[in-house]
Amino acid sequence: MLNFILKRLGLAVLVALTVSAISFSLLFMAGDPAAALAGEQATDVDIEAIRRLYGFDRPMIVQYWEWLSRALQGDFGESYYFRLPVADLIMERLSITMTLGVCGISFALLTAVPLGVVAAIRPNSLIDRFALFLSVMGQAMPSFWFGLMMIVVFSIQLNWLPPSGTKTWVHFIMPTIVLGYYAMPAIMRLTRAGMLDVLGSDYIRTARAKGAGEGRVLFKHALRNAIIPVVSLAAVQMGFMLGGSIVVESIFALHGAGYLAWESIGRNDLPTVQALILVFSMFYIVFTFLSDVLNAWLDPRIRVA
Numbered sequence: 001m002l003n004f005i006l007k008r009l010g011l012a013v014l015v016a017l018t019v020s021a022i023s024f025s026l027l028f029m030a031g032d033p034a035a036a037l038a039g040e041q042a043t044d045v046d047i048e049a050i051r052r053l054y055g056f057d058r059p060m061i062v063q064y065w066e067w068l069s070r071a072l073q074g075d076f077g078e079s080y081y082f083r084l085p086v087a088d089l090i091m092e093r094l095s096i097t098m099t100l101g102v103c104g105i106s107f108a109l110l111t112a113v114p115l116g117v118v119a120a121i122r123p124n125s126l127i128d129r130f131a132l133f134l135s136v137m138g139q140a141m142p143s144f145w146f147g148l149m150m151i152v153v154f155s156i157q158l159n160w161l162p163p164s165g166t167k168t169w170v171h172f173i174m175p176t177i178v179l180g181y182y183a184m185p186a187i188m189r190l191t192r193a194g195m196l197d198v199l200g201s202d203y204i205r206t207a208r209a210k211g212a213g214e215g216r217v218l219f220k221h222a223l224r225n226a227i228i229p230v231v232s233l234a235a236v237q238m239g240f241m242l243g244g245s246i247v248v249e250s251i252f253a254l255h256g257a258g259y260l261a262w263e264s265i266g267r268n269d270l271p272t273v274q275a276l277i278l279v280f281s282m283f284y285i286v287f288t289f290l291s292d293v294l295n296a297w298l299d300p301r302i303r304v305a
Helices: 002-029 033-038 044-054 060-072 086-121 126-140 143-157 169-199 202-209 214-226 228-251 257-266 270-298 300-304
Strands: none
Touching: 002 060, 002 270, 033 044, 086 126, 086 169, 086 228, 086 257, 086 270, 126 169, 143 169, 143 228, 169 214, 169 228, 214 228, 228 257, 228 270, 257 270
């Protein structure tokens, strides 16, 4: 198991370095950063002065090394638009996005896993068809449309929930449902398929033949093995939720890190965009690594290896 974890850790480090190089290159892929900072009315002399001031005239590998060294210390530079340290901006907004992401993946798991288990126990039943209907709807319905419809129904017509803001936990109900519903179909289908496969295994029939209770068979033997791929998928979905929260935060006016990314892209605030891409990617890598470690603990074949 230790060898498995070390291999995964090495792979995570390589992926992180690759992502950092890509996020840094965005500064130059969008054009001349010195010209963007100087503005449309700037002269060539002004642009050259800004290029020397920010060090854009040095070799790219030198700039990348210095940027990476500062980023590892939590220094992502200063925002072009807000004129504040990028790290402070992200820390100020990240708590909202993390809260929304944790609530969204929790809602998805608490809804999709039980539905997938029941659908596998009773295939082709009414609950199985209901789960399939929710799965198809979750894939076909855009998040922005779903969010707007929830605002129209529950905020405007019924006046049950606030349409925006982050003052209380009630403000997170609709964003949580919208964000979590995006991850539900894949988790539900994978849980159902895994349970169907496991329930047809020989060791399940042996456990039943020995007189084990149905609850023990389902939750200790079947679900423990069927849940292993779901853990990996949940980690991937959590990474997608943090990066994809831009739409949900924009609809419900949640000024988190996702909304900050949308603002920064529109205002050509490249240092903030660079840092957000790196931060979101690091969360994705960490969640994936932790899911691999948890799978190694759950799966005896990995522990033996």
